[in-house]
Amino acid sequence: AQTVTQSQPEMSVQEAETVTLSCTYDTSESDYYLFWYKQPPSRQMILVIRQEAYKQQNATENRFSVNFQKAAKSFSLKISDSQLGDAAMYFCAYRSAWGAQKLVFGQGTRLTINP
Amino acid sequence: DGGITQSPKYLFRKEGQNVTLSCEQNLNHDAMYWYRQDPGQGLRLIYYSQIVNDFQKGDIAEGYSVSREKKESFPLTVTSAQKNPTAFYLCASSSYSQGLGNQPQHFGDGTRLSIL
Numbered sequence: 001a002q003t004v005t006q007s008q009p010e011m012s013v014q015e016a017e018t019v020t021l022s023c024t025y026d027t028s029e030s031d032y033y034l035f036w037y038k039q040p041p042s043r044q045m046i047l048v049i050r051q052e053a054y055k056q057q058n059a060t061e062n063r064f065s066v067n068f069q070k071a072a073k074s075f076s077l078k079i080s081d082s083q084l085g086d087a088a089m090y091f092c093a094y095r096s097a098w099g100a101q102k103l104v105f106g107q108g109t110r111l112t113i114n115p
Numbered sequence: 116d117g118g119i120t121q122s123p124k125y126l127f128r129k130e131g132q133n134v135t136l137s138c139e140q141n142l143n144h145d146a147m148y149w150y151r152q153d154p155g156q157g158l159r160l161i162y163y164s165q166i167v168n169d170f171q172k173g174d175i176a177e178g179y180s181v182s183r184e185k186k187e188s189f190p191l192t193v194t195s196a197q198k199n200p201t202a203f204y205l206c207a208s209s210s211y212s213q214g215l216g217n218q219p220q221h222f223g224d225g226t227r228l229s230i231l
């Protein structure tokens with residue numbers, strides 16, 4: 001079974017600075033997808049960014065980018081120019097490319113933005 | 116607007132009572148999912164359904180039941196056998212196609228269940 005580990009329960013960053021959230025996963029599959037979801041205090045789950053394992057190029061969405069290291073099974077999220085609205089719980093998630101498209105989530109990292 | 120509607124937002128259960136959480140989507144998605152969220156544990160999969168009239172157990176299905184009679188609806192019943200039901204429950208849906216595996220899951224706003 002696949003597992004996802006987020007080793008940083010909490011992180012904080014000064015507004016306008018850059019922060020990196022860590023995620024590692026364990027799988028024996030070669031085809032899969034990785035996601036970062038954001039959960040603000042409203043508890044809504046919002047997709048931040050996604051990465052296909054077969055793509056070597058790291059995904060980027062505006063101020064959000066990932067560092068995907070397939071051999072190391074690492075998928076970190078970098079947030080540049082942090083804004084107060086970025087404060088939230090961030091979850092890393094794994095999904096197999098085939099079969100049931102279930103998400104396996106990490107435990108989450110609570111990100112605080114200091115003004 | 117297309118989306119997922121969960122109701123009620125807050126729900127209270129008495130001892131020995133079954134309660135049902137509603138999840139409706141108008142995204143025309145084939146697959147639907149139920150997750151449970153406890154503090155510090157992330158989201159865990161309870162049940163999922165890829166097509167109408169079919170569903171599978173997730174990692175923590177004991178004490179829960181579901182049905183999928185319509186494509187749009189995937190209600191979750193928390194039975195009296197679930198001894199620790201207090202949690203936040205999230206419903207999600209996604210397109211299901213092997214060729215569209217990177218389609219993300221869309222989530223509802225959740226239901227918070229507490230024991231009276």
